[in-house]
Amino acid sequence: MASIGKIARRTFLFGMAAVAGGVAVGYYYYRRPYPNPLEGELAEGEVTFNPYLKIGSDNTITVIAPRAEMGQGISTTLAAFVAEELDVTLDRLKVEHGLPSYAYYNAAMLEEGAGFNFWDDSFTAETVRGLMGAAGKMLGLQATGGSTAARDGFDRMRQAGAAARIMLIEAAAARFDVPARDLTTDNGTIVHKASNRSVTYGEVALDASKLAPPSKVTLKEKTDWKLLGKPQKRVDMLAKVTGAPIFGIDVRQPDMLFGTVRMSPVFGAKPVRSDTSAASKMPGVVKIVPIESSYGSGFGVIADNTWAAFKAAEAIDVEWGKPDYPLSNDDIMARIADAARTGEASAMRDDGDVDVAFADAPQDRVIEAEYSVPYLSHAPMEPMNCTARLKDGVLDVWAPNQMPVLVRWFCSDIAGVPGDKTNVHTTSMGGAFGRRGELDYALYATILAKETDGRPVQVTWTREEDMRRGPFRPASVGKFRARIGNDGLPVAVDMRVAAQNMMASLMSRTFTSLPAGGSDPSITDGSRNQPYTIPNYRVSEIQVPDLPIPVTFWRSVGNSVNGYFHECFMDEIAQAGGIDPVEMRRKLMANHPAALAVVNKVAEMSGWGDSLPEGKAKGFAFTLSFGSWCGQVIQIADTPAGIKLEKMWIAVEVGTALDPGIIETQMTSGAVYGLSAAMGQAITFEDGRVVQSNFHDFDAMRIFQAPEFEVAILENFHRMGGAGEVGVPPAAPALANALFALKGQRFRSLPLSKDVTFA
Amino acid sequence: MRLTVDGKDIEFDAEPDMPLLWALRDLAGKTGPKFGCGVAACGACTVVIDGQAVRSCSLPVGDVTGAVTTIEGLATDGKLHPVQQAWLDEQVAQCGYCQAGQIMSAYALLEEISDPTDEDIDNAMGGNLCRCGTYPRIRTAIKKAASLKLARA
Ligand code: FES
Numbered sequence: 001m002a003s004i005g006k007i008a009r010r011t012f013l014f015g016m017a018a019v020a021g022g023v024a025v026g027y028y029y030y031r032r033p034y035p036n037p038l039e040g041e042l043a044e045g046e047v048t049f050n051p052y053l054k055i056g057s058d059n060t061i062t063v064i065a066p067r068a069e070m071g072q073g074i075s076t077t078l079a080a081f082v083a084e085e086l087d088v089t090l091d092r093l094k095v096e097h098g099l100p101s102y103a104y105y106n107a108a109m110l111e112e113g114a115g116f117n118f119w120d121d122s123f124t125a126e127t128v129r130g131l132m133g134a135a136g137k138m139l140g141l142q143a144t145g146g147s148t149a150a151r152d153g154f155d156r157m158r159q160a161g162a163a164a165r166i167m168l169i170e171a172a173a174a175r176f177d178v179p180a181r182d183l184t185t186d187n188g189t190i191v192h193k194a195s196n197r198s199v200t201y202g203e204v205a206l207d208a209s210k211l212a213p214p215s216k217v218t219l220k221e222k223t224d225w226k227l228l229g230k231p232q233k234r235v236d237m238l239a240k241v242t243g244a245p246i247f248g249i250d251v252r253q254p255d256m257l258f259g260t261v262r263m264s265p266v267f268g269a270k271p272v273r274s275d276t277s278a279a280s281k282m283p284g285v286v287k288i289v290p291i292e293s294s295y296g297s298g299f300g301v302i303a304d305n306t307w308a309a310f311k312a313a314e315a316i317d318v319e320w321g322k323p324d325y326p327l328s329n330d331d332i333m334a335r336i337a338d339a340a341r342t343g344e345a346s347a348m349r350d351d352g353d354v355d356v357a358f359a360d361a362p363q364d365r366v367i368e369a370e371y372s373v374p375y376l377s378h379a380p381m382e383p384m385n386c387t388a389r390l391k392d393g394v395l396d397v398w399a400p401n402q403m404p405v406l407v408r409w410f411c412s413d414i415a416g417v418p419g420d421k422t423n424v425h426t427t428s429m430g431g432a433f434g435r436r437g438e439l440d441y442a443l444y445a446t447i448l449a450k451e452t453d454g455r456p457v458q459v460t461w462t463r464e465e466d467m468r469r470g471p472f473r474p475a476s477v478g479k480f481r482a483r484i485g486n487d488g489l490p491v492a493v494d495m496r497v498a499a500q501n502m503m504a505s506l507m508s509r510t511f512t513s514l515p516a517g518g519s520d521p522s523i524t525d526g527s528r529n530q531p532y533t534i535p536n537y538r539v540s541e542i543q544v545p546d547l548p549i550p551v552t553f554w555r556s557v558g559n560s561v562n563g564y565f566h567e568c569f570m571d572e573i574a575q576a577g578g579i580d581p582v583e584m585r586r587k588l589m590a591n592h593p594a595a596l597a598v599v600n601k602v603a604e605m606s607g608w609g610d611s612l613p614e615g616k617a618k619g620f621a622f623t624l625s626f627g628s629w630c631g632q633v634i635q636i637a638d639t640p641a642g643i644k645l646e647k648m649w650i651a652v653e654v655g656t657a658l659d660p661g662i663i664e665t666q667m668t669s670g671a672v673y674g675l676s677a678a679m680g681q682a683i684t685f686e687d688g689r690v691v692q693s694n695f696h697d698f699d700a701m702r703i704f705q706a707p708e709f710e711v712a713i714l715e716n717f718h719r720m721g722g723a724g725e726v727g728v729p730p731a732a733p734a735l736a737n738a739l740f741a742l743k744g745q746r747f748r749s750l751p752l753s754k755d756v757t758f759a
Numbered sequence: 760m761r762l763t764v765d766g767k768d769i770e771f772d773a774e775p776d777m778p779l780l781w782a783l784r785d786l787a788g789k790t791g792p793k794f795g796c797g798v799a800a801c802g803a804c805t806v807v808i809d810g811q812a813v814r815s816c817s818l819p820v821g822d823v824t825g826a827v828t829t830i831e832g833l834a835t836d837g838k839l840h841p842v843q844q845a846w847l848d849e850q851v852a853q854c855g856y857c858q859a860g861q862i863m864s865a866y867a868l869l870e871e872i873s874d875p876t877d878e879d880i881d882n883a884m885g886g887n888l889c890r891c892g893t894y895p896r897i898r899t900a901i902k903k904a905a906s907l908k909l910a911r912a
């Protein structure tokens with residue numbers, strides 16, 4: 001991994017230097033354009049205008065949507081950016097993902113990581129946001145995550161479409177010998193009305209591509225949009241209703257072998273004794289090879305078909321090393337709880353003087369609570385898989401992945417071929433939720449591809465492997481107290497949140513040579529950065545040391561934990577102060593009109609405050625995450641079969657709604673994902689190993705449990721927010737608060753199924 | 760071993776204990792049915808045999824007696840089946856991975872009950888997990904498919 005360590009150190013240091021060293025150094029690098037990766041792969045008669053657009057002489061228009069499609073509809077929205085300015089409809093386009101390239105860096109993802117509150121427009125915040133964006137370009141992070149993809153592509157891809165349209169018009173003007181201003185465009189055709197002549201984009205594409213790109217393009221005003229701002233048909237819907245082979249697991253290559261892995265169930269352990277001889281002799285088995293990687297140790301099985309590989313993997317006789325961490329779930333959770341209670345804390349938000357505010361607080365005005373959430377698996381529908389072929393010094397990796405540039409770095413390193421001899425083909429993903437930002441599936445497939453004499457091998461994990469090996473959403477414990485004022489509002493809130501350092505965990509699997517110290521803002525994400533004004537308000541991060549359970553990003557990351565902590569505790573504060581929880585939010589969020597509008601909207605939609613029949617109740621929660629402000633109200637009913645989720649109302653402020661249809665489905669999708677976890681999901685441990693193994697003991701919401709949904713999308717705020725993760729964080733606290741309203745009992749630990757039966 | 764899949768006879772070499780799913784995917788080139796759990800807990804692998812929705816991951820290929828219909832055989836003469844058309848119209852799929860199974864379960868449901876109630880839908884579709892949470896649109900699409908089917912009949 002030495003070479004990767006070096007590349008990483010250089011690029012990371014560049015990024016940091018830009019931030020630390022000021023604009024002068026960073027600026028040149030930021031402006032230097034990357035080469036257009038499409039130049040090298042054009043088909044006959046095809047030309048390219050920029051990294052986002054190819055046009056063929058037959059007028060086939062191909063847009064590159066360089067973010068991973070995992071169900072969030074991003075390929076449709078990104079294609080619409082180019083199409084809007086190019087003046088074509090979406091059904092005229094072909095959409096491709098594109099090869100990994102530095103040209104497709106994700107600036108918004110790093111901007112979000114800069115650590116400023118989303119509403120903070122101050123000079124420093126803006127400057128650092130800009131510089132972090134520049135660092136993204138240097139890092140060449142073609143990443144998909146953090147609900148950033150649409151925001152990131154918004155300007156760049158519209159400009160790409162607009163610039164190409166100008167060039168096409170100029171080429172047509174030269175051909176017709178008329179001024180460019182007399183020409184109009186209409187869905188892929190350029191028209192000269194006066195002479196009734198027209199020409200397709202494809203017919204002038206070659207000429208146009210030779211012209212210099214315009215130095216300045218003017219983008220359409222929002223009011224002139226034809227596609228954006230309106231629900232579009234998803235570009236991949238037909239493929240998905242006909243069973244087309246679009247997923248990683250559907251990759252078929254000539255002469256392909258199949259395989260699977262069996263990795264250590266004990267984190268960090270190796271096999272201490274093993275015998276693969278019987279397994280190797282099973283029908284259909286080609287070879288069993290050991291796997292050693294930064295992700296873990298174990299075995300890879302290569303076979304004629306996946307089933308044979310699964311059976312042989314199970315038949316491997318192996319004894320694994322012992323855990324060097326607490327064995328039982330109780331002991332692991334106790335480690336985290338101890339940290340929350342007594343660990344060294346660093347304040348991530350510190351308004352007023354919390355210690356003083358509590359020092360003279362009358363006992364009966366102070367409330368305290370401890371909350372906890374478990375580890376979680378992502379459990380995307382498509383289990384981890386990857387197909388690789390190492391032949392004639394060229395590595396091909398077909399991977400459903402969120403990080404193509406990193407996949408290329410690491411896999412080329414393992415295969416011992418240069419990066420430019422490594423092709424990463426990013427397929428559609430059967431869900432990802434953060435899991436496919438990891439690299440293990442790709443590393444293992446590459447390791448097996450070294451053993452097959454040039455034959456491709458598709459490596460599919462069993463659901464059991466997928467669920468048990470992690471990396472997981474970190475478990476977390478929060479210890480909170482509040483002082484209630486005479487008006488019932490909180491005078492002081494003090495939140496201590498403890499979890500493993502996710503960044504350090506990630507680094508231990510990837511950039512092992514890089515130091516991974518420092519704060520992990522995700523531990524308090526969703527608590528420290530909420531639009532509440534409380535005079536004394538402290539949110540502290542506590543890192544849990546020496547717990548080697550692999551943890552990573554899970555849909556909405558820290559917000560999935562802190563949304564629950566913060567919003568349930570706010571509900572407790574409202575109760576203690578004798579104020580309606582929604583009314584209390586109106587008061588505490590008065591300084592943030594965007595938040596207030598969301599609270600009012602969802603309250604109005606849901607008839608908050610209307611009296612309900614016996615046995616029914618509502619709960620409210622709000623989280624600002626990924627730049628979008630989301631309020632949810634859920635109504636539940638006590639039935640003989642258990643608690644039934646009747647209806648959820650969601651109001652979300654997104655700044656600009658690029659595709660309201662997709663935003664709506666992302667809100668309900670996020671809510672279902674969050675409710676699924678809140679109701680019944682937990683990864684627990686016994687003997688240092690994960691207990692759960694499949695959907696029978698790690699289930700998710702089913703159709704008969706799903707509430708009805710009503711979604712309102714608001715566009716008041718001046719900055720655009722994300723959609724893919726935003727619906728998750730408020731779902732668990734809304735439900736827990738509704739349960740309190742129904743039963744008068746607090747549920748401070750997830751999953752709720754420990755205490756409640758759901759219908 | 761011989762099987763009729765989507766109206767065609769296919770031959771392949773499989774151990775009889777191999778689940779139908781893997782025979783279809785790895786041996787018969789039918790990647791429409793998906794692998795999700797392998798233990799009949801998610802429905803991603805659903806195919807239809809003799810009008811019944813079946814979890815192909817848990818049915819040994821040696822035990823298959825009837826003709827198998829997968830998502831790939833649902834459209835006829837280049838025309839989408841009403842269930843697929845409804846899925847397209849209602850823009851149901853997100854990641855899409857569960858949808859082959861969802862559509863096959865819905866297809867079997869509508870073959871049996873032409874105008875299903877919400878409760879019928881709950882019963883027939885409860886075995887099909889969707890991690891993207893497309894349930895509200897699945898429900899709408901099934902009702903739409905029922906009326907499309909009626910109109911075509
Ligand atoms: S793969 Fe057959 S039910 Fe899940």
Ligand code: FES
Pocket residue numbers: 071381430431852853854855856857858888889890891892893
């Ligand atoms: S659409 Fe993704 S799992 Fe159902």
